Amino acid sequence: MLRVITNSEDETIKLAKKIAKQINENTIIILIGELGSGKTKFTEGILTYYGLEEEISSPTFTLVNEYNTSNFNIFHFDLYRLADIDEFYSIGGEEYFEKGACIIEWGEMIESALPKDYIKIVFSKDNQDENKRIIEIEFFGKSEIKL
Numbered sequence: 001m002l003r004v005i006t007n008s009e010d011e012t013i014k015l016a017k018k019i020a021k022q023i024n025e026n027t028i029i030i031l032i033g034e035l036g037s038g039k040t041k042f043t044e045g046i047l048t049y050y051g052l053e054e055e056i057s058s059p060t061f062t063l064v065n066e067y068n069t070s071n072f073n074i075f076h077f078d079l080y081r082l083a084d085i086d087e088f089y090s091i092g093g094e095e096y097f098e099k100g101a102c103i104i105e106w107g108e109m110i111e112s113a114l115p116k117d118y119i120k121i122v123f124s125k126d127n128q129d130e131n132k133r134i135i136e137i138e139f140f141g142k143s144e145i146k147l
């Protein structure tokens, strides 16, 4: 497990760019943490690395948005409004795992549907400092990232 502290939105974006460089079409990252903890900012960092930042829109009402890098697709999920894991199966959620990299906000809801290789990133806010986030990165299966 890796633990990183960021002291600004920009530092979280910088961390995401470092990770973006190391992802591929098989990467699955679930992002966990309360409202406003930085999950979308982190996703923005990933997309910015691939020159896709202009296109980011919250997938809140569609559950998933698709982006295309020159080499692979990136699917950005926001599962805040997902009722339960059955709804994920019924939208064909698992099929995306085969189609490209998946970045999944509120991904704890579908953790049991994931293939064995994935990365779990947990964002925590700090009571004292509104710009501080504690970011814990956990690796499952053969997933790996170097910071």
Ligand SMILES: Nc1ncnc2c1ncn2[C@@H]1O[C@H](COP(=O)(O)OP(=O)(O)OP(=O)(O)O)[C@@H](O)[C@H]1O
Binding pocket: 006, 007, 008, 009, 010, 011, 012, 033, 034, 035, 036, 037, 038, 039, 040, 041, 042, 105, 130, 131, 132, 133
């Ligand atoms: N260190 C930090 N890292 C990331 N965001 C930060 C940090 N400090 C302050 N912020 C602010 O916190 C907010 C994070 O919002 P963001 O939309 O990324 O959260 P979220 O986890 O996606 O929330 P939601 O669950 O509503 O989708 C932004 O307004 C951002 O400017």
Ligand SMILES: [Mg+2]
Binding pocket: 039, 040, 041, 078, 105
């Ligand atoms: Mg969000």
